[in-house]
Each structure stands twice: as structure tokens, then as C-alpha cells.
Amino acid sequence: MIQKLIARIEKTGAPIVAGLDPMLSYIPEHIKKRAYEAYGETLKGAGEAVWQYNKGIIDAIYDLIPAVKPQIAMYEQFGVEGLTAFARTVQYCKEKGLVVIGDIKRGDIGSTSEAYAAGHLGKVQVGSKEYSGFDEDFATVNPYLGSDGVAPFIKVCKKEKKGLFILVKTSNPSSGEFQDRITEGRPLYEIVGEQVAKWGEEHMGETYSYIGAVVGATYPQVGKTLRQIMPRAYILVPGYGAQGGRGTDLVHFFNRDGLGAVVNSSRGIIAAYQQDKYASFGSENYADASRAAVLDMKEDIACALAGCR
Amino acid sequence: MIQKLIARIEKTGAPIVAGLDPMLSYIPEHIKKRAYEAYGETLKGAGEAVWQYNKGIIDAIYDLIPAVKPQIAMYEQFGVEGLTAFARTVQYCKEKGLVVIGDIKRGDIGSTSEAYAAGHLGKVQVGSKEYSGFDEDFATVNPYLGSDGVAPFIKVCKKEKKGLFILVKTSNPSSGEFQDRITEGRPLYEIVGEQVAKWGEEHMGETYSYIGAVVGATYPQVGKTLRQIMPRAYILVPGYGAQGGRGTDLVHFFNRDGLGAVVNSSRGIIAAYQQDKYASFGSENYADASRAAVLDMKEDIACALAGCR
Numbered sequence: 001m002i003q004k005l006i007a008r009i010e011k012t013g014a015p016i017v018a019g020l021d022p023m024l025s026y027i028p029e030h031i032k033k034r035a036y037e038a039y040g041e042t043l044k045g046a047g048e049a050v051w052q053y054n055k056g057i058i059d060a061i062y063d064l065i066p067a068v069k070p071q072i073a074m075y076e077q078f079g080v081e082g083l084t085a086f087a088r089t090v091q092y093c094k095e096k097g098l099v100v101i102g103d104i105k106r107g108d109i110g111s112t113s114e115a116y117a118a119g120h121l122g123k124v125q126v127g128s129k130e131y132s133g134f135d136e137d138f139a140t141v142n143p144y145l146g147s148d149g150v151a152p153f154i155k156v157c158k159k160e161k162k163g164l165f166i167l168v169k170t171s172n173p174s175s176g177e178f179q180d181r182i183t184e185g186r187p188l189y190e191i192v193g194e195q196v197a198k199w200g201e202e203h204m205g206e207t208y209s210y211i212g213a214v215v216g217a218t219y220p221q222v223g224k225t226l227r228q229i230m231p232r233a234y235i236l237v238p239g240y241g242a243q244g245g246r247g248t249d250l251v252h253f254f255n256r257d258g259l260g261a262v263v264n265s266s267r268g269i270i271a272a273y274q275q276d277k278y279a280s281f282g283s284e285n286y287a288d289a290s291r292a293a294v295l296d297m298k299e300d301i302a303c304a305l306a307g308c309r
Numbered sequence: 310m311i312q313k314l315i316a317r318i319e320k321t322g323a324p325i326v327a328g329l330d331p332m333l334s335y336i337p338e339h340i341k342k343r344a345y346e347a348y349g350e351t352l353k354g355a356g357e358a359v360w361q362y363n364k365g366i367i368d369a370i371y372d373l374i375p376a377v378k379p380q381i382a383m384y385e386q387f388g389v390e391g392l393t394a395f396a397r398t399v400q401y402c403k404e405k406g407l408v409v410i411g412d413i414k415r416g417d418i419g420s421t422s423e424a425y426a427a428g429h430l431g432k433v434q435v436g437s438k439e440y441s442g443f444d445e446d447f448a449t450v451n452p453y454l455g456s457d458g459v460a461p462f463i464k465v466c467k468k469e470k471k472g473l474f475i476l477v478k479t480s481n482p483s484s485g486e487f488q489d490r491i492t493e494g495r496p497l498y499e500i501v502g503e504q505v506a507k508w509g510e511e512h513m514g515e516t517y518s519y520i521g522a523v524v525g526a527t528y529p530q531v532g533k534t535l536r537q538i539m540p541r542a543y544i545l546v547p548g549y550g551a552q553g554g555r556g557t558d559l560v561h562f563f564n565r566d567g568l569g570a571v572v573n574s575s576r577g578i579i580a581a582y583q584q585d586k587y588a589s590f591g592s593e594n595y596a597d598a599s600r601a602a603v604l605d606m607k608e609d610i611a612c613a614l615a616g617c618r
Contacts, residue, residue, distance in 0.1 A: 036435075042440070073424040076424065076425060077427045077442055078428070079440070079442030083392055105451075106414070107414065108414055110481060115332075115385065119382070119386035120385075125333070126350050126351060127341070127354075133385065142414075142416065142451050144487060146484055146487055146488070147486055148483040170454050172418035177455030177456055179453065179455070182492060182493065183490040183497065188497070195486070
């Protein structure tokens with residue numbers, strides 16, 4: 001799957017992930033109105049609105065980008081009906097040829113991580129049959145529980161040819177509270193990064209590993225250090241756009257081959273029509289605004305990688 | 310909710326949580342057969358089997374214990390149908406008067422943690438209406454992302470009178486890989502524990518805080534240290550039974566008031582009938598075996614707290 005991701009990045013020329021993190025406040029009124037007319041102001045109505053909103057965006061941008069990253073929390077907040085919309089979104093993106101990174105940040109003790117890995121990346125056995133629960137291509141994983149919490153995910157990835165992005169340094173303001181603690185002379189995120197590099201070396205695609213890392217765009221100097229510690233790990237970079245990361249911050253996350261990083265933008269793409277810059281599209285044409293935002297982001301990153309300021 | 314938990318612990322005399330972590334291999338054949346006859350060997354069939362199995366156990370033990378802890382991964386592995394069984398289980402346990410601890414180990418950046426908190430402990434707004442997605446009483450939270458990943462959970466708990474158990478030292482063999490790293494002269498789990506104590510002091514019930522901690526029974530000496538660092542935090546103690554923790558290991562997790570800790574057992578209770586000790590019940594009477602296992606666990610803990618060896 002890491003090969004598919006890289007091939008699509010090279011084909012589109014866009015190391016970009018669209019974060020499909022829908023909030024009801026992002027969804028245009030006409031979509032909500034239609035969904036509530038069909039199912040009422042219910043969790044099912046909310047799930048339907050989320051799904052229709054996503055579908056419009058996916059149809060408008062799927063040819064421009066290699067991958068999407070639905071944040072499962074935004075679906076889980078609507079309970080089972082929200083998760084139904086998550087499952088439909090994953091399935092539809094895959095039909096469109098997109099690589100799907102499930103932003104699930106799961107992580108638990110061994111047998112429990114096994115269940116998460118089966119549900120999101122692998123298969124479960126029911127009697128004589130096998131099924132995939134959610135079936136993403138990649139998943140994000142929280143490493144706080146250590147190797148035996150991560151190993152079951154790696155095992156499933158090996159079998160199913162899928163991949164992981166392991167949280168190393170997150171994009172949020174308080175990420176340093178534990179992740180930056182100096183331990184044995186260096187910050188904890190470096191130690192986690194070394195472990196990711198080690199797991200990664202044992203699980204290589206052709207040039208990159210299918211065990212990648214999450215490092216926030218909001219910490220570019222940390223990105224530079226971690227790029228060196230994990231040379232063959234693909235880095236998933238959240239925090240671009242709405243959280244403050246800019247194109248020029250991204251340069252050090254990439255390797256000299258122009259690969260090695262893929263940058264996520266969520267609100268900046270999916271709710272572009274709510275920004276002044278794209279307001280002229282209007283809410284009816286929200287998906288076209290998303291397309292314009294992707295093209296601008298592509299240019300911003302290409303420009304930064306080419307050395308312009 | 311911490312008051313309700315304490316009141317139920319005092320009433321039952323059992324500081325015990327039953328971990329409702331169903332695996333298909335635990336479920337007696339007669340239950341699976343009936344579920345597959347109704348829905349086929351499908352994810353829906355698996356969800357039905359899980360739900361019927363849980364219901365049998367809950368009916369057999371609800372009067373003996375204060376709380377249950379369904380591990381959401383065991384449901385999530387069956388996709389949406391599994392999560393439907395999770396939601397039914399949570400609802401049914403609450404109807405039976407049990408406190409429900411959602412073992413979800415979620416944790417993300419601020420706005421995303423908000424969505425998880427709303428979905429599991431709070432409410433979401435859909436148009437003019439409000440709904441609860443899963444509606445547990447407590448949730449477990451992963452602190453790796455720091456304060457701004459935890460704060461949204463605390464905010465919802467304050468509003469809804471619910472509670473948290475924050476991962477401090479987990480029960481698995483490799484938990485030390487990151488959690489035990491020496492940072493500023495002491496292990497990371499102590500620093501996380503201090504932070505939990507600080508959050509907890511600001512969010513007190515009557516005698517205990519509604520911000521608790523997870524500390525594994527498999528590390529009794531760590532439990533002793535953390536008990537002192539977090540004197541007013543309730544400690545949820547996994548790892549008893551199948552993972553190797555024994556009654557005598559638990560003593561230091563409790564305060565002198567006999568409170569302050571609640572011990573989880575999953576497989577040891579729900580799959581008791583598969584152990585030699587309870588095999589005579591037979592799989593048809595699996596729930597009676599669970600009841601016997603709860604009574605034995607209650608005695609083991611009471612004995613340990615009374616000082617017998």
C-alpha cells in the first residue's frame with residue numbers, strides 16, 4: 001500500500017491528504033435540509049448529511065490527490081449512524097482509487113490491539129466466513145502502550161499489505177507536555193522516532209517502509225530532526241493551514257528525492273467555501289471551492305519545495 | 310458519577326469491574342448457532358451473538374458488582390454491527406443500574422477529542438435536537454497528546470457529571486518501553502500521574518475526584534508509588550486474573566479507607582466456564598460460571614485487603 005501511495009503522489013504531483021473531518025457547522029444548509037427532510041433531525045439525518053457532504057467533496061477532488069484521511073472521531077460523535085457514514089466514506093474513496101488513511105489513533109494492549117487491527121485493516125472470522133469491518137488502507141496508531149500494543153497492527157499490515165502512521169510528535173499546542181520530556185538526554189519523541197525507524201526497517205516497501213510516522217507541521221525543527229532519525233519512514237504531516245503550518249514549514253519533512261512526506265489539510269480543504277478567499281463560490285458550490293483550495297495547496301507546497309519564499 | 314460508583318462499591322462490597330470484552334471464541338456454541346440461524350454467518354450475526362452472550366452475563370452478575378467495562382475494540386472489530394452491539398450493551402447495563410466504563414482509550418488534538426467526548430460521554434446537537442451517541446458513564450483516555458487532548462473530556466465530564474480514567478501505567482508487558490523512561494529523574498508514568506492528580510484536584514466529587522487513572526495490577530510496586538502521587542484519584546486496575554495479577558498484588562492500589570481502586574477482570578469472569586475450575590457448569594450455564602467467578606474474585610480481594618496471604 002505504501003507503493004500505491006507513492007505512485008499516486010508521483011502521478012498527481014501533490015503530496016496532499018484531504019482530511020475528511022466533517023463538522024455539521026461545515027456542511028452547507030441545502031445538504032443538511034435534504035438529509036433532515038429524509039430522516040429528521042436525528043443521528044441518522046446527521047450521518048446522511050455527513051455522507052452527502054463528503055461525497056460532493058470526493059467527487060470534486062479525487063483526481064487531484066493521492067489520499068484522504070477521515071478522522072473517525074468526527075463520525076463517532078454521531079454514534080452508530082455516524083460510523084455508518086464513516087464506513088460508506090471509506091468504501092467510496094477506495095472505489096475512486098484514493099488511498100484511505102483511517103485517522104483512528106487506536107492503541108491498546110496486545111489482544112485488544114489485535115481486534116482494532118482486524119477491524120480497521122484486516123479481517124475477522126465469523127463462522128466459516130471472513131469479513132472486513134472498516135477496511136482502511138492505513139491507520140494512525142498511538143504508541144503510548146509500547147511494542148506489544150503496536151505489533152498486532154504491524155502483523156496485520158504485513159499480511160494485508162497495508163500500512164501505519166505512528167504518532168511521534170503531534171501538531172497540537174500541548175503535545176510537548178509528555179512528548180518533549182527529556183529522557184536519557186533527548187526528547188521522548190526522538191526515542192519514539194527511533195523505535196518507529198526500527199519497526200520500519202523490518203517492514204520495507206521498495207524505497208520506503210510501510211510503517212510511517214505522524215509529525216505535526218507546527219513543529220518544523222522537530223520535523224527536521226525526525227526526518228534524519230527515520231529516513232525511510234513516510235511522514236504524515238498534520239497541522240497545515242487551519243492549525244498554522246505553512247508551505248515553507250514543510251520543506252524539512254521531505255527527503256531529497258522529493259518524497260517521504262504527505263501533508264494533511266482538513267478544514268482548509270473541506271470547508272474552503274467558508275473562507276473569505278473562496279467565499280465567491282457560495283455554499284451551493286462548496287465542492288468547487290474545495291477543488292480550488294487543493295490546487296492552491298499543491299502550488300504552495302511545490303513552491304516551497306522549489307525554494308521560493 | 311464517581312459518587313454513584315463509590316456508593317455501588319460500598320453497597321456490593323466488591324471493588325470489581327467486569328470487563329465485557331467478548332471474543333467469538335468465548336461465546337458458547339448454542340448462542341452463536343441461534344444468532345447465525347437468524348442473521349447468517351455475517352457481521353450482524355456476530356453482533357447478535359455478542360449481544361446475547363453479554364446479556365446472559367449481565368443478568369447473572371449485575372447485582373454483585375458496581376460496574377462493567379466494555380472494551381470497544383472487541384466490538385469495533387465487527388464494524389458497524391459490532392458497535393451496535395456495544396451501544397446495546399452500554400444501554401442495557403445502565404438500565405440494570407451498573408456504572409459503565411467505556412474502555413475506549415481515545416485521545417487526540419483538542420477539536421477531535423471534543424468529538425470523542427461528545428460521542429461517548431456527552432451530547433451532539435443535530436439541528437434543534439440533542440443526542441447521545443454511546444453515552445457511557447466513564448471513559449478511558451490516552452494522555453500522550455497532553456492537556457489539550459484531555460481537556461475536552463474533562464469539560465464534558467464536568468457538564469454531564471461523568472468521569473475519566475486516564476492511562477498512567479498500563480498492564481501489558483511492554484508498557485515500560487515509553488511509560489518507564491526516566492525523565493527529570495523519574496519515570497514518565499510518575500509525571501503523567503502528577504498531571505492526573507492535578508487535573509483531579511480541580512475536579513473533585515465528595516472524597517474522590519472524577520478524574521481517575523489506569524494502573525495495571527501487573528505492576529504492584531508502581532501501584533504503590535502512584536497511589537501516593539494521586540491520593541484522591543480512583544484507580545482502575547486491569548490485569549487481574551488472566552494477565553497474571555493476584556489479589557495480594559492489589560493491596561497497595563487501595564487507600565486506608567478501603568476505597569480508591571476498582572479491579573477489572575475480563576476473561577476471568579466472562580469466559581469462566583472455559584476454565585477447569587468452573588468447567589462443571591457447562592457452556593449452557595456459562596453465566597452461572599461467571600457469577601461463581603465474581604464471587605470468588607470478591608472473596609480473593611476481600612481476603613487480600615484483610616491481610617490474609
